[in-house]
Amino acid sequence: xxxxxxxxxxxxxxxxxxxxxxxxxxxxxxxxxxxxxxxxxxxxxxxxxxxxxxxxxxxxxxxxxxxxxxxxxxxxxxxxxxxxxxxxxxxxxxxxxxxxxxxxxxxxxxxxxxxxxxxxxxxxxxxxxxxxxxxxxxxxxxxxxxxxxxxxxxxxxxxxxxxxxxxxxxxxxxxxxxxxxxxxxxxxxxxxxxxxxxxxxxxxxxxxxxxxxxxxxxxxxxxxxxxxxxxxxxxxxxxxxxxxxxxxxxxxxxxxxxxxxxxxxxxxxxxxxxxxxxxxxxxxxxxxxxxxxxxxxxxxxxx
Amino acid sequence: xxxxxxxxxxxxxxxxxxxxxxxxxxxxxxxxxxxxxxxxxxxxxxxxxxxxxxxxxxxxxxxxxxxxxxxxxxxxxxxxxxxxxxxxxxxx
Numbered sequence: 001x002x003x004x005x006x007x008x009x010x011x012x013x014x015x016x017x018x019x020x021x022x023x024x025x026x027x028x029x030x031x032x033x034x035x036x037x038x039x040x041x042x043x044x045x046x047x048x049x050x051x052x053x054x055x056x057x058x059x060x061x062x063x064x065x066x067x068x069x070x071x072x073x074x075x076x077x078x079x080x081x082x083x084x085x086x087x088x089x090x091x092x093x094x095x096x097x098x099x100x101x102x103x104x105x106x107x108x109x110x111x112x113x114x115x116x117x118x119x120x121x122x123x124x125x126x127x128x129x130x131x132x133x134x135x136x137x138x139x140x141x142x143x144x145x146x147x148x149x150x151x152x153x154x155x156x157x158x159x160x161x162x163x164x165x166x167x168x169x170x171x172x173x174x175x176x177x178x179x180x181x182x183x184x185x186x187x188x189x190x191x192x193x194x195x196x197x198x199x200x201x202x203x204x205x206x207x208x209x210x211x212x213x214x215x216x217x218x219x220x221x222x223x224x225x226x227x228x229x230x231x232x233x234x235x236x237x238x239x240x241x242x243x244x245x246x247x248x249x250x251x252x253x254x255x256x257x258x259x260x261x262x263x264x265x266x267x268x269x270x271x272x273x274x275x276x277x278x279x280x281x282x283x284x285x286x287x288x289x290x291x292x293x294x295x296x297x298x299x300x301x302x303x
Numbered sequence: 304x305x306x307x308x309x310x311x312x313x314x315x316x317x318x319x320x321x322x323x324x325x326x327x328x329x330x331x332x333x334x335x336x337x338x339x340x341x342x343x344x345x346x347x348x349x350x351x352x353x354x355x356x357x358x359x360x361x362x363x364x365x366x367x368x369x370x371x372x373x374x375x376x377x378x379x380x381x382x383x384x385x386x387x388x389x390x391x392x393x394x395x
Contacts, residue, residue, distance in 0.1 A: 102369060223384075226383065226384060227380040230384070230387050234383060234386060
């Protein structure tokens with residue numbers, strides 16, 4: 001227990017030091033730009049057939065989230081005990097019960113639940129880890145550098161892979177393809193498309209209703225990705241503005257900046273707790289719940 | 304009132320140059336703000352109805368709460384659709 005506190009104290013000291021040193025130096029050089037939090041400078045340039053596949057900050061965040069999802073959870077699973085000791089196993093068991101009982105079994109019939117639980121569980125953990133590491137300041141902001149003991153180091157910044165539209169969109173796209181394939185497999189192409197039309201609609205109304213339903217299928221793709229992306233992006237923007245961006249943009253002199261900074265800094269702490277306490281988990285939960293609901297809707301007999 | 308007073312007070316030449324930026328900023332602000340209006344009403348409904356339901360059927364509290372968070376997240380997302388539309392209006 002003691003070692004953990006020392007690690008936390010060391011981390012906080014580094015954070016406080018860099019917080020005090022970095023913006024001051026950046027402001028002195030008149031180069032502090034709050035928008036650079038979302039900038040993605042290329043680190044290693046890779047081009048495959050003209051497609052830009054360069055390694056940048058977002059790629060690193062995806063890799064970290066993937067490692068946490070696969071390696072860490074596998075290690076915890078391997079060290080499971082019949083009588084849980086410590087909080088780690090209890091936490092994982094609560095998460096498992098949420099994924100298994102609440103999200104998967106609560107929305108899918110047993111056969112579908114058994115088939116899709118690994119996918120939905122992985123999705124949940126990946127999104128959750130992506131969101132959560134997005135709220136830990138990590139030294140990956142290469143747009144600004146700080147100099148400590150003569151070595152130029154990237155500054156600490158918040159970033160999340162899910163705050164970049166491409167990541168939620170690809171996740172939503174995989175889900176979208178999956179439930180269409182599952183629906184076609186269960187009912188055949190004609191039966192599946194007919195299943196979009198609610199029971200009781202007959203005659204000439206089938207055409208327009210089918211059109212609206214087809215449109216709503218496309219909207220699902222957009223809403224599923226934008227919901228996750230915009231939630232995380234808005235959270236990060238809020239933290240960015242409250243945690244200093246507003247003070248820098250308004251530039252009201254020393255006294256005004258201090259008063260405004262104290263007020264917005266307090267708000268930043270409140271919003272930070274709100275984000276890690278509710279939004280990060282809730283967005284992972286809602287993404288997976290909707291995945292399960294869409295899968296169930298695709299194979300359900302009655303619409 | 305003589306409109307020339309307003310025109311004299313505002314330098315039309317400079318105002319014209321900022322008109323587009325101002326319109327974009329208003330699009331972002333109004334888009335997000337109006338979306339927040341609807342979301343606020345919706346969230347109030349959800350939590351109000353949850354309180355009502357729990358006070359009528361306290362034994363169903365956990366079930367109602369899990370549906371409540373589903374409704375919360377779905378409703379809350381609508382403000383971000385307005386926000387994203389505003390960002391598109393602002394930057395594109």
